[in-house]
Amino acid sequence: MQKNIMQKGIVVALLATLCCLLWGSAFPLIKIGYNLFKIDTSDSMSIILFAGIRFFIAGILCVLFLSVKNKKIVLPQKNSGKNILILCLFQTVIQYLFFYLGLARTSGVKASIVESFSVFAALIISVFIFKQEKISMAKIIGCCVGIFGVVLVNMGGKSAFSFTVGDLFIFISCISYAFSTVFMKKLSLRFSPTILSGYQFMLGGLIMMICGFAFGGRIETISIKGIFVLLFLAFISACAYSLWSVLLKYNPVSKVAVFGFLNPVFGVILSAILLKEGSVLSLKNILALVICCLGIYLVNSEKKAE
Numbered sequence: 001m002q003k004n005i006m007q008k009g010i011v012v013a014l015l016a017t018l019c020c021l022l023w024g025s026a027f028p029l030i031k032i033g034y035n036l037f038k039i040d041t042s043d044s045m046s047i048i049l050f051a052g053i054r055f056f057i058a059g060i061l062c063v064l065f066l067s068v069k070n071k072k073i074v075l076p077q078k079n080s081g082k083n084i085l086i087l088c089l090f091q092t093v094i095q096y097l098f099f100y101l102g103l104a105r106t107s108g109v110k111a112s113i114v115e116s117f118s119v120f121a122a123l124i125i126s127v128f129i130f131k132q133e134k135i136s137m138a139k140i141i142g143c144c145v146g147i148f149g150v151v152l153v154n155m156g157g158k159s160a161f162s163f164t165v166g167d168l169f170i171f172i173s174c175i176s177y178a179f180s181t182v183f184m185k186k187l188s189l190r191f192s193p194t195i196l197s198g199y200q201f202m203l204g205g206l207i208m209m210i211c212g213f214a215f216g217g218r219i220e221t222i223s224i225k226g227i228f229v230l231l232f233l234a235f236i237s238a239c240a241y242s243l244w245s246v247l248l249k250y251n252p253v254s255k256v257a258v259f260g261f262l263n264p265v266f267g268v269i270l271s272a273i274l275l276k277e278g279s280v281l282s283l284k285n286i287l288a289l290v291i292c293c294l295g296i297y298l299v300n301s302e303k304k305a306e
Helices: 002-006 009-036 044-070 081-103 108-115 117-129 137-153 165-187 193-214 224-250 253-274 283-299
Strands: none
Touching: 002 009, 002 224, 009 044, 009 224, 009 253, 044 081, 044 193, 044 224, 081 165, 081 193, 108 117, 108 165, 117 137, 117 165, 117 253, 137 253, 137 283, 165 193, 165 224, 165 253, 193 224, 224 253, 253 283
């Protein structure tokens, strides 16, 4: 029953869009969190420490939810330890270490554009390395259209398109995320996606906290508002990634991953609302959203042949 429901186009679209909406809200909320905790945006190690705390709490929330649901403490499944380690390295540690280090060395505009290639990378890795599905012209065109939508929503920023060390770090983060997406697809066939998500977040968050603190990262200003924002950011990670993992379990990688083009679009729109950065209903934002949706439609427009 769950399998049939999770494979319905409308269900995939609604849940994947919800995940992207939650992830998009993280962009402005992270900036708000930095302000509330008095974290300098140039202090990479304090940012990594902050991110590590967020992901560690996200893991606790995942495990706590399942434990309450099952009326017992949920532990990692047998023989899943090595897989949790691999997943946490690609999904949390490598991705976010390089993302935050890269973001400190490039603009948010360029970071969003480079990061959008993770959808294309996930498709290529799924097709040519893990052979989980087949490539098609519709998928290639859909990915190109989606990337154009991300470029459009970021147009107007003060950013030259030269390739810097920061951009390289963002690209490494992008590839790491793509691998984690395909790994989760593969592992979720054998293990519970939510348990995998919970324990990989806890382990990855712990590693990031240790790295951030060891290299000088500190969080010295604490407030009730700051704690609330941090807890909500943790909830975003726990909820969105758990839902995303379940969708990957029952659907081709391309069908789910392509919705990732909506992340930066929602990020820009929600930043306009929460941070007063630009106009929500600008023609550029509306066109970008429409174009990204067109890319998603193209990738999912083929008859089921996989």
